[in-house]
Amino acid sequence: xxxxxxxxxxxxxxxxxxxxxxVFTVVVxxxxxxxxxGLANIANILITGxxxxxxxxxQSLCLMARKLDLSAEGTVSLVAVVAAWLMLPYxxxxxxxxxxxxxxxxxxIVIPLILALGALIGFVNGFMIMKLNMNFFIVTLAMQLVLxxxxxxxxxxxxxxxxxxxxxxxxxxxxxxxxxxxxxxxxLYLVFGFVMSRMQFGRxxxxxxxxxxxxxxxxxxxARTVILVYTASGFLAALAGWMLLGRLETSVPNLGIGLTxxxxxxxxxxxxxxxxxEGSIIGAFAxxxxxxxxxxxxxxxxxxxxxxxxxxxxxxLVALIIDAQKTRYAGRAGPSAPTTTVVAxxxxxxxxx
Amino acid sequence: xxxxxxxxxxxxxxxxxxWLFVLGAFIAFSLLSDRFLSPYNxxxxxxxxxxxxxLVLSQxxxxxxxxxxxxxxxxxxxxxMFAALMLVTSEAGGLGWQLDxxxxxxxxxxxxxxxxxxxxxxxxxxxxxNLLVTIAMLFVLRGxxxxxxxxxxxxxxxxxxxxxxxxxxxxxxTDDGNFVLSVAGIFVILAFLVxxxxxxxxxxxxxxxxxxxxxxxxxxxxxxxxxxVIIVYIIAGVCAAFAGLLQAGRLNAATPTMGANLIFAVHGxxxxxxxxxxxxxxxxxxxxxxxxxxxxxxxxLNIMGVSPFWIDVSRGLxxxxxxxxxxxxxxxxHNVQMRLALADTTVGLGDKEQSGG
Numbered sequence: 001x002x003x004x005x006x007x008x009x010x011x012x013x014x015x016x017x018x019x020x021x022x023v024f025t026v027v028v029x030x031x032x033x034x035x036x037x038g039l040a041n042i043a044n045i046l047i048t049g050x051x052x053x054x055x056x057x058x059q060s061l062c063l064m065a066r067k068l069d070l071s072a073e074g075t076v077s078l079v080a081v082v083a084a085w086l087m088l089p090y091x092x093x094x095x096x097x098x099x100x101x102x103x104x105x106x107x108x109i110v111i112p113l114i115l116a117l118g119a120l121i122g123f124v125n126g127f128m129i130m131k132l133n134m135n136f137f138i139v140t141l142a143m144q145l146v147l148x149x150x151x152x153x154x155x156x157x158x159x160x161x162x163x164x165x166x167x168x169x170x171x172x173x174x175x176x177x178x179x180x181x182x183x184x185x186x187x188l189y190l191v192f193g194f195v196m197s198r199m200q201f202g203r204x205x206x207x208x209x210x211x212x213x214x215x216x217x218x219x220x221x222x223a224r225t226v227i228l229v230y231t232a233s234g235f236l237a238a239l240a241g242w243m244l245l246g247r248l249e250t251s252v253p254n255l256g257i258g259l260t261x262x263x264x265x266x267x268x269x270x271x272x273x274x275x276x277x278e279g280s281i282i283g284a285f286a287x288x289x290x291x292x293x294x295x296x297x298x299x300x301x302x303x304x305x306x307x308x309x310x311x312x313x314x315x316x317l318v319a320l321i322i323d324a325q326k327t328r329y330a331g332r333a334g335p336s337a338p339t340t341t342v343v344a345x346x347x348x349x350x351x352x353x
Numbered sequence: 354x355x356x357x358x359x360x361x362x363x364x365x366x367x368x369x370x371x372w373l374f375v376l377g378a379f380i381a382f383s384l385l386s387d388r389f390l391s392p393y394n395x396x397x398x399x400x401x402x403x404x405x406x407x408l409v410l411s412q413x414x415x416x417x418x419x420x421x422x423x424x425x426x427x428x429x430x431x432x433x434m435f436a437a438l439m440l441v442t443s444e445a446g447g448l449g450w451q452l453d454x455x456x457x458x459x460x461x462x463x464x465x466x467x468x469x470x471x472x473x474x475x476x477x478x479x480x481x482x483n484l485l486v487t488i489a490m491l492f493v494l495r496g497x498x499x500x501x502x503x504x505x506x507x508x509x510x511x512x513x514x515x516x517x518x519x520x521x522x523x524x525x526x527t528d529d530g531n532f533v534l535s536v537a538g539i540f541v542i543l544a545f546l547v548x549x550x551x552x553x554x555x556x557x558x559x560x561x562x563x564x565x566x567x568x569x570x571x572x573x574x575x576x577x578x579x580x581x582v583i584i585v586y587i588i589a590g591v592c593a594a595f596a597g598l599l600q601a602g603r604l605n606a607a608t609p610t611m612g613a614n615l616i617f618a619v620h621g622x623x624x625x626x627x628x629x630x631x632x633x634x635x636x637x638x639x640x641x642x643x644x645x646x647x648x649x650x651x652x653x654l655n656i657m658g659v660s661p662f663w664i665d666v667s668r669g670l671x672x673x674x675x676x677x678x679x680x681x682x683x684x685x686x687h688n689v690q691m692r693l694a695l696a697d698t699t700v701g702l703g704d705k706e707q708s709g710g
Contacts, residue, residue, distance in 0.1 A: 070617065128673070133680040138624050141617050142672035149665030157662060258614065261423070261488050268485050306504065310496025317475075317489040324480040 018270050018286040021319055025290060029297045036300060043179060047247070049292030050185040052266060053285065054240040055259065057192050058233030060267045060284040064196070065229050066209040066276025067129070070140040072237040072263065074147030075121050076256030079114045079241035081151040084160040084251030086110050087167060098158035107167035115238045121147065122234020126227030144260075152253045161250040171246020181243050188236070193281040205229060210277030266291045269319055290319065364689070367682050371626050371642035374678075378646055378671075382653035389656055392525065392532035399538030402648035403518070404429070404600035406541040406641065408612075408619045409626075410548055411592035413640040414585050415483075416623055417552060419565040419632020420476070422586060423487040426619070427494035428468050428593035429612035432461040433600060434498045437507040437607035440514060446503040454513035462594045468494065469590025473583030491616070499609045508606035518602020537599050542641075544595070549637040561585060565632025621672055622647045625679075 013020060030037045055072055062069040084100060087110050091099030105113075125143055129136045173180040196202035207215040208222045215222050245251055270287025272279030294315050298308050366373060382389040408425050415422045436457045443449030452460075472490060476483045520536035552558035563571040564581050572578050601607045620630075626643025628635035650671060654664045 128677075132677060133684060134673070134676045135624065135679065137630055138621060138672060138676045141621050142669040142676065144617070145665045145669030145672065147669075149662060149667075149669060152662035153660065153666065261491065265485060265488050268482065274482065274484055304500070306499040306502070307496060309492050310494075310500055313489045313492030313494075313496055317486070317493065320481045320485050320489060321475065321479055324482070 016283070017322075018283055018290065021322065022286050022290055022293075025293055029293065033297060033300050036297065041296065041300070043182070045289075045292050045296045046182040046185075047179050048295065049288050050179075050181040051240045051244045051247075052259070052262060052292065053185045053288040054188060054236050054243060055263045056266045056270075056284050056288050057188055057281065058236035059260075059263045060270075060272045060279065060281060061192075061196075061205060061229045062233050063264075063267055063272045063274060064209045064276065064279060065205050065226050066212070067136045067226065067229070068140060068264070068274075069122075069125065069230065069233045069237075070137070070260055071121065071125060071143035071147060072233060072240075073256040073259040074144035074151070075118050075234055075237035076241040076244060076259065077151040077253060078121075078147040078154075079118055079238045080245040080251045080255045081155045081160070081253055082117065083110050083114050083167070083242065083245055084163055085154055086113070087164055088160055088162065093156060093158050096158045098155060098160050100160060107164050110167065111242060114242060115235060118238020118241070119231050119235040122231040122237075123227060125234065126230030129230070130223035130226050148257075151255075155251065155253040157253055159250055159252050163245060163249050163251070167242075168246040168249055171243045172249070173246075181247065184243070188239075189281060189285050193285075196281050201225070201228070206277050208276075262291060265316055269316070291316075363685075367685055369639075370678060370682050371639050371646065374625070375642050375646050375649065378649045378653065382649065382657070386653070386657045389653055391529050392527050393530040394652060394656060396531075396533040396535060396538070398645070398648050398652050399541070400533070400535040400603065401652060402644050403535070403537035403541045404596040404603065404612075405615065405619065405622070405647065406644040407544065407592045407596035407599060408615060409622045409640055409644050410541075410544055410637065411589035411596075412619050412623045413548065413626075413628055413635070413637050414552070414561075414588050414592070416628040416630060416635065417561045417565050417632060418582055418585050419568065419630075420483045420582060420585065421487055421630070422469075422472060422589045423484065423616050424468065424472060424490035424494055425589060425593035425596070426612040426615045427491045427498065428465055428590055429597040429600060429615075430498040430609065431468075431494045431501075431597075432465050432594040433597035433607040433611055434502050434507070434609060435464055436461045436514070436597070436601065437510070438501060440510050441507055445509060446505065446507045454511045457514065458517075458598060461598060462591055465590040465592075465594025465597070466587045467590070468593075469587040470583065472590070473586030476586070477579035477582050495613065498611075502607075502609040504609070506606050506608035508604075510601065510605055514598075515602040515605050518599040519605060520602070537603060540599070541644075544592075545637055545641040545644075552637055557581070557584070562633050565634075567633075618647065625672065625676070627679075 026037075035041055055076070058072055059069055086101060086103060086105045087107060088100030089104055090102030093099075121143065125136075125140055128134045128139050170180055170184060175183060196205065204215070204220060204225045207218070207220075208225050212222050215225075241256070244255060248255075266287040267279070267284045268274060268287070269290055270279065270285065271283035272287075294312060298312055303311055388394060408429065411422060411425045437446075438448050439450050439452045439457050439460070440454065441447035442451060468490070472483075472486055475481045475486045516536060517540060518537050521533055522536055522539060523534040525532040525534070552561055560571070560576045560581050563574065563576055564578050568578050571581075596612070600611055604611075622643035623635075623640050624630065624643070625646060626635065626641065627639035628643075650668055651664070654667060659667065
């Protein structure tokens with residue numbers, strides 16, 4: 001045990017830089033926007049952040065294994081459409097509004113079904129990538145097209161309103177005043193944070209991401225690990241779809257469109273590298289909080305809706321530029337180039353502290 | 354012991370797999386639909402791929418150096434809207450300046466180049482991750498497009514402005530309908546040819562491949578990596594502005610959503626055409642094959658009366674099939690190289706060629 005010195009503190013700050021940015025953001029928004037730190041608004045930030053947050057976990061796992069999952073937003077669309085289709089009573093399509101298939105399954109059957117569907121989609125992705133050696137970028141991109149197309153084809157492009165209350169519980173329910181979606185999301189972050197920093201599986205993911213050949217040489221099967229990662233990503237995307245549909249209570253076939261870019265941005269702002277083998281689930285959580293807070297602030301500040309996207313992009317850009325300076329500093333600091341073990345240790349520290 | 358010579362013909366086919374796909378898709382649609390081979394449709398395939406093709410070209414440039422530019426779809430929208438504002442009267446939603454079309458075209462190309470310059474400087478000099486910068490720019494530019502737009506589309510541009518995107522070079526009248534040789538179709542072919550020559554046969558092009566294969570090695574070899582990357586981003590921005598010009602010209606309108614959500618399809622076409630997101634691989638002509646394939650699928654499925662909802666599904670499935678074949682190709686090439694290496698050395702340590710994933 002060395003005594004911490006100034007250098008250690010600086011290193012600690014750069015490694016967990018996103019939290020510094022986050023605190024700064026809270027202070028700035030809290031001081032400038034009236035009611036920003038009110039209980040209702042904090043709940044609002046967390047509720048809107050929860051769907052994004054669940055998807056970021058899956059994407060982070062993929063990024064840590066030096067992969068990407070572009071299909072997740074397609075899974076969200078498909079799962080939401082399939083769920084509504086199976087649960088709602090039949091009705092003729094009119095005014096771009098449709099009913100379900102007419103089987104009116106119980107939500108308790110539909111929920112496991114859609115989660116299994118998501119996991120299956122992820123498994124198929126992983127299988128094609130690892131067993132058939134297909135390029136992960138195109139596989140998941142093609143999958144996104146297939147899934148979104150299926151969602152549109154099943155729903156015939158129409159919305160399906162009025163999902164049952166039992167189904168909406170995850171997205172819209174509250175326990176003791178706290179939104180269920182927020183509790184679920186935080187729970188998932190704790191579980192996956194533990195898995196990735198403390199369990200063998202997490203180490204394997206980092207190892208595969210850092211160097212797949214070396215991982216193979218060290219005696220475990222990268223294929224198995226990556227297929228599991230994609231299966232988890234598909235499962236989480238389905239969960240996010242359930243959550244989102246539960247909140248909206250209406251299936252919209254374009255649900256989730258454009259989410260991927262936000263998801264990847266949140267993960268990377270949170271310190272998960274696109275080059276694999278780096279970052280932590282806790283860091284990704286910070287990235288999600290940051291994006292959710294920015295979105296919420298833009299709403300509250302009454303920014304002209306036509307300009308909201310531009311301002312949000314600019315804020316993300318500024319965060320990235322600041323983040324790049326941190327990387328630069330870390331690079332200059334020299335020998336502490338992150339290797340797999342260092343990262344794994346750092347995560348443990350983060351989980352402990 | 355030189356019996357490991359691979360079959361020449363098979364190798365040639367494997368190297369140019371994309372063109373087999375293009376040919377296969379073309380023949381398949383010709384057999385499946387009698388209207389696919391109509392002169393009108395053949396002209397249409399090229400015309401419809403023009404703006405999309407310019408985006409793929411921009412992506413091909415960045416891919417070769419191992420970079421991304423996701424912002425090009427928004428650059429397309431912004432440059433088109435920017436031009437529209439300066440072209441039309443204030444009653445039609447513009448600023449009422451009604452500037453000279455040629456000046457406007459020049460200005461929009463400069464705007465595209467400046468966006469590229471900004472991306473390139475942030476990536477190389479400030480050190481921000483290329484994917485993230487361009488994602489952020491995708492939001493910023495799309496947002497700015499909405500912001501400067503009157504909230505609706507702007508249409509009816511002067512003829513000089515729409516000539517490149519919507520003009521006709523020749524119209525050949527046949528019994529089956531008219532074959533229209535569009536300016537845009539010829540332009541995009543020329544652009545890809547110039548791009549191919551530029552990347553293959555100039556020093557700058559060789560530097561691009563070197564940077565994409567290994568930036569550190571390229572730096573060590575004395576290449577100014579930052580400069581190469583910045584110039585590539587400027588080229589990508591200008592290509593995106595051309596795409597905006599072509600699209601606005603073809604539609605004779607600019608809408609704030611123009612180009613939105615195109616980027617993944619653009620990547621799909623480039624990668625099917627043999628480019629790699631890890632850089633240093635593929636060639637520009639192959640990427641053009643990717644554009645043609647995408648466009649043939651689009652028009653073919655449309656003509657066959659496939660519901661638009663199922664077109665995405667079939668597109669995705671065909672994309673998957675193409676990647677599967679590509680994976681087999683990589684494996685084949687790997688095996689060939691292994692055999693050659695084994696034939697040359699008795700030890701037979703294989704090469705370190707990365708496989709597709």
